[in-house]
């Protein structure tokens with residue numbers, strides 16, 4: 001499998017689907033978008049970016065809720081040779097201020113509902129944004145900003161894609177680490193194509209008759225593949241949802257739009273199975289589900305299969321590899337494992353000496369495959385640590401059994417994965433310690449009764465100070481992205497420490513297991 005040197009992923013998808021102009025590409029809460037409309041609107045967006053003076057290889061920040069304008073924005077940017085930086089919609093003004101400055105985005109494509117947060121970030125200065133396009137404004141637009149539909153209506157579709165090479169930077173996604181700022185992970189046009197060819201088509205076996213629905217939003221690498229790269233590579237239909245993927249919101253779409261393939265994460269599947277509103281098997285049309293983000297406990301997959309008659313295919317991917325590289329397969333599922341390497345990817349488990357470990361022993365996971373990111377933008381040190389001569393270090397620990405199935409064994413760093421999203425314990429601890437009553441804090445991952453990781457904070461209060469559990473949780477929620485607050489919080493008189501004063505988080509983890 002090879003790609004021509006000149007390759008534009010947006011044009012590739014449009015060309016592939018020109019015979020399907022009338023078929024539905026996207027359905028959101030406001031209506032549908034056919035393949036013909038998707039191409040027309042994306043090419044208009046490309047023309048609008050060009051008319052605004054945004055040039056090839058410059059970045060635009062894509063801060064949008066999932067909806068039909070999201071793929072138009074992403075593909076329109078690619079078509080214009082402009083690099084969309086798709087960002088998490090749940091972050092704080094501080095986070096966006098950093099991303100605007102770091103990416104040097106020249107424009108922002110933003111949902112009206114997120115405009116106040118963006119404006120707070122922009123008011124802090126240090127950015128180069130000169131063009132603001134607002135999708136579904138909720139109030140008056142700031143001076144000079146354009147409304148999305150009006151910006152598209154004002155131009156003709158760009159006649160042809162701006163020339164790009166398959167290995168040109170195509171888009172960025174931010175990836176978070178346990179310390180430091182999020183890393184701008186730079187992916188090529190070709191990387192999108194590779195994930196569809198190696199995983200989306202052969203493993204999920206998607207066809208144009210499928211209706212895909214992803215609980216993971218499109219700014220996540222997982223959601224981008226599920227709701228854009230894979231379905232559009234086969235001419236399928238995609239259901240998009242702006243709201244949080246609660247069980248109720250998900251069930252509503254399952255029943256109304258009858259998706260055939262659903263992409264979720266273990267916490268979501270557990271929540272749905274526990275819901276009294278779980279639809280009957282006959283009310284839905286699911287033929288397959290995919291799970292990623294954290295290891296899927298086998299018991300959840302089995303209960304789901306017993307109710308819906310539908311398998312959940314568990315896999316692991318990463319922002320750096322763009323999508324899934326180890327996976328179970330329809331018809332070859334070993335519950336409780338992540339399955340086997342996806343064809344086209346090599347996987348190694350290495351010990352502390354850097355050499356492969358024997359089967360049954362825990363090792364650090366390294367992957368080699370064609371969808372690996374180019375680098376972290378302007379971060380030589382972290383790029384070197386992660387992208388090592390063709391191999392990408394994932395930061396996960398795994399074991400492999402004699403039959404070749406891989407089983408998750410934890411993270412190599414201190415990161416926690418909660419509901420499939422990375423959370424840095426240090427960031428949560430530092431925030432708790434900003435509270436006037438808190439002397440110190442330590443945050444660990446704690447398994448709940450379903451075997452899923454939640455954050456737990458141990459807090460020591462200052463002598464004579466008082467604070468409640470709810471007050472401290474709310475304090476974190478107000479200062480960080482809301483998903484980062486500790487679900488459990490315990491007051492303790494002291495934290496376990498080494499002789500040199502380092503907090504021994506492993507002792508807290510051991511205590512929780514007893």
Ligand code: 3SK
Nearest residue numbers: 222292293316317318323
């Ligand atoms: O969390 C995962 O396993 C994952 C899967 C696909 C793409 C990206 C990620 C992080």
